Amino acid sequence: MAGSLLIMIIISSMSSKRPVLPARSSTRRPGRAIASFARAFTQPLARPHAVRLVAACGAALLLSGCAGSPGQEAAESSAGTPQNVETAEPAELRAPKPRLAYTYEGGIRVLDAGTLESVADVELDGYNRISPAGDGRHVLVAAGDSFRVLDAGAWTERHGDHGHSYAAQPTLTAHAFAASKPGHVVRHAGRTVLFSDGSGKVESFESAALGELSEDGLPETVTYTAPEAHHGVAVELEDGKLLVTVGDEDARNAVALLAQAVGSGRKETGLERREILRSQRLPRCPW
Numbered sequence: 001m002a003g004s005l006l007i008m009i010i011i012s013s014m015s016s017k018r019p020v021l022p023a024r025s026s027t028r029r030p031g032r033a034i035a036s037f038a039r040a041f042t043q044p045l046a047r048p049h050a051v052r053l054v055a056a057c058g059a060a061l062l063l064s065g066c067a068g069s070p071g072q073e074a075a076e077s078s079a080g081t082p083q084n085v086e087t088a089e090p091a092e093l094r095a096p097k098p099r100l101a102y103t104y105e106g107g108i109r110v111l112d113a114g115t116l117e118s119v120a121d122v123e124l125d126g127y128n129r130i131s132p133a134g135d136g137r138h139v140l141v142a143a144g145d146s147f148r149v150l151d152a153g154a155w156t157e158r159h160g161d162h163g164h165s166y167a168a169q170p171t172l173t174a175h176a177f178a179a180s181k182p183g184h185v186v187r188h189a190g191r192t193v194l195f196s197d198g199s200g201k202v203e204s205f206e207s208a209a210l211g212e213l214s215e216d217g218l219p220e221t222v223t224y225t226a227p228e229a230h231h232g233v234a235v236e237l238e239d240g241k242l243l244v245t246v247g248d249e250d251a252r253n254a255v256a257l258l259a260q261a262v263g264s265g266r267k268e269t270g271l272e273r274r275e276i277l278r279s280q281r282l283p284r285c286p287w
Contacts, residue, residue, distance in 0.1 A: 090153075090166040090167060090168040091166065091167050091168070092164060092165070092166055093165040093166065093167055094165075095165060096154070096156055096165040097112065097113075097114065097154055097165070097167055098113035098114065098154065099111065099112060099113055099119060099152050099153070099154045099170070100112075100113040100116070101130060101139055101150070101152055101170075102130075103127070103128050103129070103130045103141075104127075105126070105127045106123065106124070106125065106126075106127075107121055107122055107123045107124050108121075108122045108124060108128070108130060108139075108141065108150060108172070109121045109122070110122070110152055110153070110170040119153070119169075119170060120153075120169060120170040122150070122170065122172045124141070124143060124172065126143065126144075128141050128142060128143045129141070129142040129182075130142070130150070131184075131185035132185075132187065133149070133185075133187075133192055133207065133210055134187035134190075134191075134192040134207030134208075134210075135207050135208050135209075135210045135211070136155060136156075137151065137152060137153075137154065137155040137210070138150065138151055138152065138210050138213075139152055140177075140185050140192075140194070141172070142179075142182035142183065142185075143182070145178065145179060145180060145181075145182075146176035146177060146178050146179050146182060147176060147177040147179055147182045147185070147194050148172060148173070148175070148176045149172075149173045149175040149176065149177075149210070149213060149218075150170065150171070150172050150173070151168075151170060151171045151172075151173055151213070152170050153167060153168040153169055153170040153171065154166070154167050154168075173213055175213050175217065175218055177194055177203060177218065177221070179194060179196040179198075179199075179201065179203075180196050180197070180198030180199040180201070180229075181196060181197040181198030181199075182194070182196060182197070183195045183196065183197040183231060183232070183233070184232070184233040184234075186233060186234065186235050187207060188235050188236060188237070188238075189236065189237060189238035190206060190207055190208065190238075191204050191205070191206060191207060191236040192204065192205055192206075192207045193234050193235060193236050195232050195233055195234050196229075197229065197230065197231045197232065198229055199225065199229050200225050200226030200227070200228060200229040200230065200232070201223060201224075201225050201226075202223065202224040202225070202226065202234040202242065202244060203221045203222070203223050204221060204222050204223075204234075204236045204242075205218075205219040205220065205221045205222070206219060222261050224242060224244070224258070224261065224272075224273055226244060226245075226246065227246070228247065228248045228249070229248075229249065230245065230246075230247035230248050230249060230251075230252060231247070231252070232244065232245035232246075232247060232252060233245055239260070240260035240261070241257060241258060241259060241260055241276070242257070242258040242261075242273060243255060243256075243257055243258075244256055244258060245282070246278065252282060253280060253282070254278050254279060254280045254282065255278070255279055255282055256275050256276075256277070256278045256279075257275070257276045257277050257278070258273040258274065258275055258276065259273055259274040259275075259276055260273070261273055
């Protein structure tokens, strides 16, 4: 296997409650909050970085995604022909079977997380970053000029007090979010946020709305464009506010909290978000 391991993601088809964060210490010393925040990200880098995903429930899989804009449809068309496409119907399982995905120079491999046997090996030029999409089934691949969508092929549909688990052949789909120098992907409060380093565009969507891509296409998104392009990151808060870095091509120099976007959909730009506050105290990015 060529190249070094970049990131590993466990695709779990089991539903679960929202992860519980470690309890905060009752004693806080001034000036230590940022250091503690940074350690939570830097310590795991000493070993393979793994993330357990929560499967989308039945209701989430049935959510309708709105048709994309002309630019979005063009991105989907330019993504190319899907690889490793399986024409057979998904197989229903007696129990969930999590999968493990990792990237290496020249491709992405998907394994059975229980046996570590290879399920699929998707060829893709370059050394591409992968991130969980947030719905427990799909993976976002930062490749070229877009975030491409990889279907890991393992999910569970919830039906009241029980669920039905399925498995299918992993597929690098033709769906993609157009992006200039695709960068960080952040999942929070049921929203997935994409940051394009080359343009400063921030694009967010409801994580569960990825649903059945073959039927609905990409979900509707809300966009914001930073004043200057930079290697940044953004988080959409539960109330719709946006926390986003501020910087230029040389460095990040602040983080800003922006008000909710007016309305929804791709028409939203930086003009629709009012800046509430700004801070120049930034933790060092370990990546």
